[in-house]
Amino acid sequence: MPTETSNLAPMGSTPGPQLTAPGRNPEHAVHGRSLRRQKKMGNALMLLFLSVAALIMATPFLWMALSAMRDPTEMAMVPMPLIPQDWRFENFTETLERAPFGIYARNSLILASAAAILNVTFASACGYALAKLRFAGSKFVFGWIVACIMIPFYATVIPVFLMVRHMPLFGGNSIFGQGGIGWIDSWWALIVPGAVSPFMVFLFRQFYVGTPTELIEAARLDGVSEFGIYSRIITPLIRPGLLTVALLSFEAGWNNFLWPLLVTTSENLRVIQVGIASFRQEATTDWHLLMAGTTMAAVPMIVLFLIFQRYFVQGFAASGIK
C-alpha cells in the first residue's frame, strides 16, 4: 500500500493528521515500503534468533528426556546417536525397582501440599490483618515480616537444625531436649519450620491491599463478624492470589533439598530431590537410569507450571513489581 505515507509538509507542527493522511510524494512511498520490508526482515530475524535461543534453552531438557529413554549400550557408543534408536521405557521401571521413587514422590507430594495449605491458611490471615485491620503492633509485625524476607535460610539453618534436634519430649528427648534425636527424621521436622513463609505473608498483604475497604465497612454495618469478613467476603476476592501462593509454596516444597537432606535419614521419609542425590550414589554411571529418575523429579513441576502458568507468573512478577 504505497499510498499510506505522509506528505512532505514540515513534521512536528501537526504530526497527528499527517501520519494518517494519504501521501502524494512517490519518493516517500518507496521509502515507506523499504522501511516496511526492513521491519519484516527484522521480525523474521528476530523469530529466527528466538527459535535458536529457545532451542538452546530447551536442549538440556531434551537431552534429559532422550537419555531417560536410551538403551545403555547406546550411551557407550562414540559418537552417540542423537536420537535414540529404540525407545526404552523400561528405564523407568528399572529405576523404580532400584530406588523407591514412588515413596519419594509421595513424600514430596505430602511435604509440598502441607506447605501450600499451611501458607495459604496462616500467611493469608496475617497478610489480611496487615493490609486491612488496625491493631496495636501492626507496624512492628509488618517490619518484622519484611526483615524476615531478607534473612536467608542459610543464616539460620544451623540453629533451626539444633532446635529441631533438641525438641523437648520428642524422639527420646528429655524435657530439656537432651538424650534423643528430637524431631529429626520425622514429619514434624519436614513440615513445621517451613509452615509459614514471610515472603508469602508479604505477597498476601499485597493482594489484600488491592481489595475494597468499603466492602469491609459495609459488611461490618451488616453485622458480619471480623472473621467472617476475612474468610467469606474479602478472601474470595483474591482467589487467584490464593492459587498463586499455593502454587509457589508447593513448588518450593517440591524442589526443596537442603532441609530434607539434613533432617531425614530413613528412606520412608526421603523426598524426591534427596532421593535423586542418593540414587546418584547408587547408580553412579547408569545415566539412563539417573536421567529417568531426574525426569520423574522434574516433570511434575513442569506440568504444573504449564497448567497454571498464569498464576505462577503473577506470583513471580508480583514479587518484583508492585
Added chain:
Amino acid sequence: MSTTTAPRTAGAQAPAVTRRRSGPRAAEARWGMLLAAPATIHTLLWIGIPIIVALVLSFTAYDVVSAPRFNAGDNYAQIFQDTIFWKAVVNNVIIAGVGIPISMFLALVFAVMLNRAIPGRGIFRVMVFLPHITATVAVAMIWLWIYSPSSSGLMNTVLGVIGIGPLPYLTSPSLALPSVILVTIWQGIGLKMLIYLAALQGVNEELYEAADIDGANFVQKFHRITVPMLKPATFFILVTSLIANFQTFDLIYILTEGGPANATNVVTYRIYQTAFQEFRFGLASAQSIILLLMLIVLTFFSRRIVGGTDAD
C-alpha cells in the same frame, strides 16, 4: 422504620453509640492481632530465635556432643584466616560478577523481543522460564550428565565438532567454575526475563509513539525510554539475584561438591561442610553470621550503585 420499633431503638441508643465507637474498633484490633499471631509467632520462633542463637553460638565452640563452650571471638579470628572460606566468598563474587550481568542482559533482550506481538511468544516464554521452575537438584543432575567427561557427554560431543576436547569440565580446576557459571546463567535468565516483561508492560506505549513522531530509531528509543523506565526493575533484579547467588547450594552439592580443590566452593557449601561434615557448629554459625552481614551490605550497596527507586 415502623413506630413500634422506635422506642426500642431509642432505648438502645446510648449503649449502641459507645459500642459503635469502641466495639467494632476493639473487635477489629482483636481480630487483627489474632489473625496476625500465627505467622508472627511462627517467624519469631523459627527465624527470630535462630538468628539470636546463631549469634550466641558464633562465640562458642560447639560440636553437638558436648555443651557449647564460650571462646570469645576465636571463630571470627579463625574465619579471618580461613583461606577456604574466603576462596568461597571470592567464588560467589565471581559467579555473581560474571553470571548476573550476562543473564540480565540476555533476559532483557528476550523480554524486549517477547514483549511484542510475535507468533509463538507464549512457547518462547515457557522455554526460557522452565529452568527456573525446575528443581535445582534436577537441573544439576542434567548438567552433570551434559558435562560428562567421556566423549559421549553432550558438551564434549558439541565442542568435539569444532575440534575441542574431550574435556573434564567439572574436574578441571580452570574449567569447573566457568562450567558452574554457565548453568547459573541458563537457570537465571527466566525469572529475570519475567520481571523485565512485567516491567515492560508497565511502560506507557505513548512514550514510544511520541518518540516515533520525533523520528527516534530503535536504539534511541531503547536507550532513552526502555532503559530508564526499567531502572526499578533492574535494581530489583540485581538485588534479588545477588542475594540468590549467595545462596547457591544445591547446584554445587550435586555438580562439584565444591571441588576440585575448592575451585567451586561457595559460602553456603562451606557453611554446610563446617557444620555437617566437620561438626564445628560454633564456627559454622559465625560463618553464617558473616554471610548475613555480607547480604545486608550488598543490599545497601546495590541500592546506592543503581540508585534504586524502590519507593512504594
